[in-house]
Amino acid sequence: MAVNTENDSINFRQAWRIMKRRWLAVTIVLSSVVGITGAVTFSQTPIYEAEGKLLFNKANLYSSLTGITEGQNIDVPGINSNNPLETQAELIRSQPLVQKTIDALELKNSKGQPLTIEEFSQKLKVTGVKGTEVLQISYRSSNPKLAANVVNTLIKNYLENDIRTNRTEVVAAREFISKELPEVETKVRSAEYGLRQFKEKNRIVELQEEAKTSIKNQSDLADEIIKSEAQLVNISSQIQALQNQLGFNSRTAVALYSLSQSTAVQQLLNEFRSSQDKLAMERTRYSDEHPIVIDLANKVQVLRQQLELRVVQTLGKVQNLNERDLQIDPLKQNLTAELVKLEVERTGLSNRVATLGNAFNLYKQRAKILPSLEQNQRQLERNLQVARQTYEQLLRRLQEVQVIENKTIGNARIVSEAQVTNRPVSPKLYLNLALGGFLGIILAVGAALTLEALDGTVKTIEEAQELLGYALLGTIPRLSVSRHYRNRDISTLPIRDNPWSPASAAFEKLQSTLEYTLPDQVLKTIVITSAIPNEGKSFVSANLALAMAQLGRRVLIIDADMRCSNQHQIWKVENSQGLNEILENKIDLQTASRKVANNVYLLTAGTTPSNPFATLASPRMNALIATAQQEYDFVIIDTPPVIYAADALVLGKLVDGTLVVVRPGAANSAISQEMKSLLTQSTQRVLGMVINDVMDETDSYYGYGVQKGYYRLPVTK
Known part of the structure; x- marks a missing residue:
């Protein structure tokens, strides 16, 4: 930017x-x-402030008692660990300590009455030093010694109260811990009993190891079940093949195999068959009523009954067996034995599969309840751990409290006592x-x-430039009496009377600047006007004429301000005849004009006509200006102010340009803007403006000249 x-x-x-x-x-x-x-x-009234400081022991502020309140949520009276310094500051400002200090020092207010707690608190300030464990205690009073005594007494009362409070808190803490300790111990025992009972009820030794073992056992049992089932299928296939070959089922095979292995059955069977053979032989020889046949038939009958009884005894139940099935050939006996063996193996494998399945299901059911058992066990263990920690902390705190109880210590110590000061703070x-x-x-x-x-007046050159916007052709300083002319009057013609003055230099600069206002033509006639009277237009006209005459040019000043002419007073000449008489065709220019200085001629206003505007607007005025341009090198027309008369607007159209004079402090902004508007509407050629009566002598131009001594009085002989 x-x-x-x-x-x-x-x-x-x-x-x-x-x-x-x-x-x-x-x-x-x-x-x-x-x-x-x-x-x-x-x-x-001067107010003095005494100041003392207390340093707090952090270990005491966050004491072991605080550890109990934080860790176990036990409410011990008097303990607050949220912001200990603020807590101690509030204790210092507390009513008992303040009242005790007021009573001890017999403090009075301005009315001679005992000082109230509110009045005391307004003068007391307790603040913490940032970043430290220090409290700063200050008190203000019109008596510096009293202020120091108040601070020191308050600190003393606080320390005594702090020690007494600490002892009371420690005793209360010991009693509280002693009361709570048996209850906490009971909780520990209850938690231990509950955990033990839970383990015994659920047959828990180590749940994690049990879970690992259960997973491994389930895997092994699954493998064994698969193998046993495969063997069972194989044996069942073999049994089915043997049953088809023998023509009877396994139950019959077992029965026949048992009977074939029974010696008693086989002996009875042999005897029975032998008796049958004899009976058949005898019947060929004898009739059925023969005693031998009858005896043999009875014997066969008895042997049959004995054989059936023996079969029942051997098999344990009645079997529908033929006599020919009671004795089989060796080959069939071997197949039957093999079938019986396979049946035994199948029965064993079936029992093994069932047993393994039951075991697998038991492990599986146990595995399902292990997470809940583990959760319950952990909860019980946590309860036990919390109870044990609380019990251990209470035991440790009880020992610490018993040690602290035998000491007399406080939370703070004095860093600096309040001193009497002679420097007031207010x-x-x-x-x-x-x-x-x-x-x-x-x-x-x-x-x-x-x-x-x-104040709406134009006061500075800058304001005039901003307001009018005309080119600044020159600035004329305020006329003053120098130390060389202390006994003389201020001249209105400094060019003539004081050629070494800053004003003379300003007019010389102005006439030089005017030469370049119209680069495309030679400037010969100008109108000099202003917004209101007393801005110095006549003064500027006269001195500008003298400045041009110094260059050897014949200059004519026409005083066209017929309402209030001033040029004859400046030049100290008569005004009996002049411009008005020329315009009335009574005299000519040569007769009316007067030489007032070297190369300077003046045409005064003459007598005041009844209608100055009409007189100046007549064709003879135009002719007069044309004649003046031929006879003189430069013509300056002094006209009335624009705001009070339109004469300048009429004459401005007859000349080469208009020069506006502005005096700071004379015209206000509204009048100056109105003048500019009138000049613009009348299509005037405004050459620029001259700032007159500039009183700032520190201007770089004029100050430089005065300070360096460029304008000095000539040396007289």
């Missing part, structure tokens, strides 16, 4: 000029504010005066700017 230092410099100079113009208002406001501030400051003389001066400067500047804003 660019900074326009030139504009800033201009604004600063403008503000400085405003301050200089309004110096009286600035001085009054500034001196008033500073004076009031000083009076108020010196009228106040009122702050230099600060108040500085603030008063600063406020006075602001108010003074504001007053100056306000007065400047209410």
